[in-house]
Amino acid sequence: MRSVRLTVLYFASLREAAGRAEETVQTDAASLREVYEHLQACHGLPFPVERLRVAVDGAFARWEDAPQTGSEVAFIPPVSGG
């Protein structure tokens, strides 16, 4: 089973719920969606995956993308700039 190491970033209320802005995660998840669902259960994160977007290394990505080792994964809650 393939296992990869990711840096995960949290923002805004997701950061507060996770109790951290960033963590390193070792995962064998097949998709970014699975990565989030695992962390959601771990930390009791308030957002279902449908309300989030996901980004990898500073660019939006797809939930079905496979996690790549060494990458920086960010879960993006609904934005409120402006």
Place this chain on the structure above:
Amino acid sequence: MRSVRLTVLYFASLREAAGRAEETVQTDAASLREVYEHLQACHGLPFPVERLRVAVDGAFARWEDAPQTGSEVAFIPPVSGG
């Protein structure tokens, strides 16, 4: 027959066609429309009355209004500010 004295103002290409910015007119016209039509014939003004608006003493007026003595009548060609 009632005769009134008006100050008439011309602007932009209407001023150039009339060869003056302002003139004093003694008229027995029944309406501002008739005042214009008379001056249009006199000076060969290029605009039919339908393309103009008319103002009296700094406020828009109606072509059917009767000229009032001592008032300032302006013929307003299509505007192009902005």
Place this chain on the structure above:
Amino acid sequence: MHSDMPPRFRLAAEDFDIAPLRGALLDDRAGGYASFEGWVRDHHQGRAVSGLFYEAYPALAEREGEAVIAEALERFEIVDACCVHRYGELRVGELAVWVGVSAAHRDAAFGACRYIIDEVKARVPIWKHERYLDGGVGWLHP
């Protein structure tokens, strides 16, 4: 309108500074501000423009300009609005007209700003006289 209120529509004989006009629209209730500026372009319908002047009928322009802004204040949920239009000689690149609108929300700010510039261009007695690089001149009477 109170007679001691400053006019919301003004004619300017010289280049004017936007900063204090914008500053006067700042308001803690306002979350949005939309503005529009018209500048003298270097071309008009394919002809190179070397300069222009605006002729105005000041008494009527100020009255009609105030009426336009009063209408915008009535039709849109805005906090305040202001418009200044130049007259006289202008060079390419100079500011010809400025509109600023403050509002709680951006929909109203954009809507009112657009309304004011559209109505000012359609109704306020100001006329543009352009000079072209090819030597021609002309009044614009759309």
Place this chain on the structure above:
Amino acid sequence: MHSDMPPRFRLAAEDFDIAPLRGALLDDRAGGYASFEGWVRDHHQGRAVSGLFYEAYPALAEREGEAVIAEALERFEIVDACCVHRYGELRVGELAVWVGVSAAHRDAAFGACRYIIDEVKARVPIWKHERYLDGGVGWLHP
């Protein structure tokens, strides 16, 4: 985009000056300029706001902001556009976001300005955290 071009979307840690940003959009081809500013309001959904801060994910915000402006340049007949968004601590009345667009005609200037602020608000990863006078605080996740 050329790598040596200055970015058209920027994040600002401190209050910023609009004048040079507007000046950079001035262009002899442009006859119209539309701008929008978002200011910190003193209330939100009926609660009095004492202050706020914006959190951003800078790498993604800059990338997505540039994408929004590139889309505006493609969809509208505009000359240039720029957007700056604050992050960090802001007081009531401070400037949170500024958009400026220059174009030959006002239709395109207004359309692109509206497009940019709408898309920035919808897509760029910046989050508003408000503090209320009644002591409450909250993240906004519309």
